[in-house]
Amino acid sequence: xxxxxxxxxxxxxxxxxxxxxxxxxxxxxxxxxxxxxxxxxxxxxxxxxxxxxxxxxxxxxxxxxxxxxxxxxxxxxxxxxxxxxxxxxxxxxxxxxxxxxxxxxxxxxxxxxxxxxxxxxxxxxxxx
Ligand SMILES: [Cu+2]
Numbered sequence: 001x002x003x004x005x006x007x008x009x010x011x012x013x014x015x016x017x018x019x020x021x022x023x024x025x026x027x028x029x030x031x032x033x034x035x036x037x038x039x040x041x042x043x044x045x046x047x048x049x050x051x052x053x054x055x056x057x058x059x060x061x062x063x064x065x066x067x068x069x070x071x072x073x074x075x076x077x078x079x080x081x082x083x084x085x086x087x088x089x090x091x092x093x094x095x096x097x098x099x100x101x102x103x104x105x106x107x108x109x110x111x112x113x114x115x116x117x118x119x120x121x122x123x124x125x126x127x128x
Contacts, residue, residue, distance in 0.1 A: 031061040035123065037095070041069045042118050049115070050075075050123035059108050059127050065092065066100040074116040075101060075123075091116075 033055055041049040055063060065075045077089035090111070092101040105111075105127045115121035 031057050033057060033061065033063050035063060035065045037065060037067045037069050037073050039069050041073060041115070041121055042071055044120050049121040053122065054124045054126070056126040056128065057105065059106055060104070061127070062102055062104045063125065064100050064102045065095065067095045067097050070097050072096055072117065073121065075113055076116045078112040078114070
């Protein structure tokens with residue numbers, strides 16, 4: 001009898017563990033990541049513009065860019081590799097200070113991007 005109870009508890013533990021692993025797995029696949037457009041990004045001497053400058057995610061993931069600077073910026077794709085993967089190059093348009101722009105990446109690829117107003121601001125998205 002005692003053995004059955006032990007085995008039952010073991011099964012329950014296994015169930016809890018596997019559902020936790022599943023949750024971690026799914027949250028990785030459909031990740032939501034944030035990039036900050038750092039204060040002072042318009043200054044060419046500023047080493048930090050898009051923070052983090054490079055981000056690596058699985059397809060289906062969404063990235064949110066938030067303009068933490070005091071002037072307007074854009075998130076504009078360089079274009080070429082995106083077209084090859086059947087995904088339109090992305091362009092946020094103007095992001096006012098304090099505003100956020102989201103983009104979901106459905107196809108794998110490496111996407112270099114910049115700010116249309118300040119071309120020295122560069123970032124990269126890698127979708128696996
Ligand atoms: Cu800019």
